[in-house]
Amino acid sequence: MARARITIDRDFTIADVPRRLFGSFVEHMGRCVYTGIFEPGHPQADERGFRRDVLALVDELGPTVVRYPGGNFVSGYRWEDGVGPVAERPRRLDGAWHTVETNAFGLHEFAAWADEAGVEIMEAVNLGTRGVEEARALVEYANHPGGTHWSDLRRANGAEKPFDIRLWCLGNELDGPWQIGHKTAHEYGRLAQETAKAMRLVDPTIELVAVGSSNRQMPTFGTWEHTVLTHAYDEVDYISMHAYYQEHDGDAASFLAEAVDMDAFIDGVVATVDAVKAAGKHRKRVDISFDEWNVWYQRGLDTDDQPHLVARRWREHPRLIEDAYNVTDAVVVGTFLHSLLRHGDRVRIANQAQLVNVIAPIRSEEGGPAWRQSIFWPFARMARLARGRILRLAVDASRIATARHGDVDAVDAAATWDEETGAVALFLANRSLSEPGDVTVDLHGLAATAIRSAEVLTVPEGGDRFTANLAHAQDAVGLVALDAAALVDGSLRATLPPLSWAVVVLDVARV
Structure with a gap:
């Protein structure tokens, strides 16, 4: 035994429990949005197309903040495509996931869904194919009360009051060669610095997350964080971490211990952040946003529903990485949540990826039921009970x-x-x-x-x-x-x- x-x-504590530690992630990928949270015509859909059965499960799961709209998707996304009359929105090719994006669901729809779900929005801006001006305009559109071009356009599009988005990601995984608009650390660090300055000139109250390494195995891990923060330390509040784990070759013992790797990953990033702080004689502290984490069986980007045939790639919301999670996965996810909680003094935001269908705690079928995966339970209990x-x-x-x-x-x-x-x-x-x-x-x-x-x-x-x-x-x-x-x-x-x-x-x- x-x-x-x-x-x-009682006297040995780490920090207050960060409520944003129990975050999730909605990306325009696979069936997370379409037939996930949004499916007009479903028997359980409301008048806006939001699936009420999924909303009920989201309420039970208890996420506090949801990152949107990506992910790799955001690095080729034009946010303007997702606002205004739906019938006038353009259909675009999404190069990240090789699909067709209809733009039937965009910022206004997500803001309304987030309000219904009772979650805070964590908005990501495109720093892959776009830059300073587009990000600044998006902050004005989302947060400025009115009387300017972008804020008045929001009002004309049906949102009289600002969305008041506090938390923003400065791009996604731009250290990765797979990313649309991949950059070197120096290129990204300068872009993040200038974008952050411009966004804060519109709204000085926002919080900003710089892109960290896509995973601990990246050849630039450590040096990427150091270089980016050397440029942007004073302009950002957090640096991101991403990590996915899976069982390899039946080695369940190692898989069940992967939280040891997560612990070491967090400790390494914290050490790098604090080294930049000391070297730059900065006074404020930059914390961690672990805004993508989960178990993910990376068998390839496509499932049987979307084979690697160019003629069949460009489809609307095909099935992508819809892992079915088992008992072992649930125990591992529980230990990941333990790791995040143990580091709650520095990991102030964390987002399990993703919320519905795509490597998610919640599954749904088009026109059919929605249900809890095994990994739903550790998250739901910790989100509800981890207090104080x-x-x-x-x-x-x-x-x-x-x-x-x-x-x-x-x-x-x-x-x-x-x-x-x-x-x-x-x-x-x-x-x-x-x-x-x-x-x-x-x-x-x-x-x-x-x-x-x-x-x-x-x-x-x-x-x-x-x-x-x-x-x-x-x-x-x-x-x-x-x-x-x-x-x-x-x-x-x-x-x-x-x-x-x-x-x-x-x-x-x-x-």
Whole structure:
């Protein structure tokens, strides 16, 4: 049996829980927008074409901020194409995903959807094929009250009040050769600096995210961040991180430990940011926006619905990377959320990519149902229960050998304490594929009075680690009661099933 002893002290905390840590991402890619959040004519669509069944699941999932409209898509996007009368909007070829963009859904539609969903907008500007003037104009269109060309055009297009978008991305993955408008670090750093200045001259209250490395394996990782921030440090508030993980060649042990890589990735970017701060004698702090992360089985950009045949590429919203997530994936996603929470002092924004259909916690079918994928559950519970202060845990756990990451803790954990509600929320993952996890949690400065709730996601009866929620079996994987949890002499004792993610909420009082 794997064992773990976790010590919590009321006075050892990391930061307040950043509410933007539980963000998501809507890109004009595949079926995320069209037949995902937006499907006029669907039995569950409202008068604006928003799928109410998807909105209900988004509400349950609990994202606080949603990045839009890309992603790779934004590097070739003309934002003006998505405003004004729908019948007059142009159809464009999207070179990023080899599809036809109808522009039936644009900024006004997304702003209305975000308002309905109760999420903050994180808007990305195109710094691939466009630049300073187009970004400045978009801020004026979105945020200026009126009396100017772009703000009056917004009003003429039906939005009398500004959209008041606070959070902006200065492009997307421009270090990547696959990106439309790929740039060197010096080219992008100068462009980001000047674009940021121009955007803030329109609205000085906005927050700006500079593009960091597309992943930790990029040959320019580290030097890219250093160069970009050497140019733009004073003009930006965050630098972005992107990371996707998958199981390779049946190596489940390494896959279950990928949060170790995420931890190291974050620590490396923070070190680089702070080195630029010190060298430049800057006074403010630049933080991290981890605005793309998830499990993604990168088998190729196209699915069976869109083969690599040029004659069939240019289609409207084909199926793209619609991964079906299983129990193993859900446990891994849980550990990624732990990593982000443990770094909540510097990772102030995070967006799981994407929201619907495209590597997403929510799936939907055109004209048909919408349902929760396995990875829905860790996100939904942490978004709802992680409140107050992030606790700094001392963990002494059994170790598991992995090929990619060496020996790692069998039990991974994160926790928060909300003094207002008197609750400690413990988030736990057992990485072992075969051994239960015997967990003891000792509290100092706090006394546990009751277990408010205890749930676990694990292999369902009759299933295996590859069991997933599908259209014909939408509830195969989910949270069930964790019966093996009790308070013993003031400590929590819990036994986690092999391959599981759990959340335990304790009622606590100061001592």
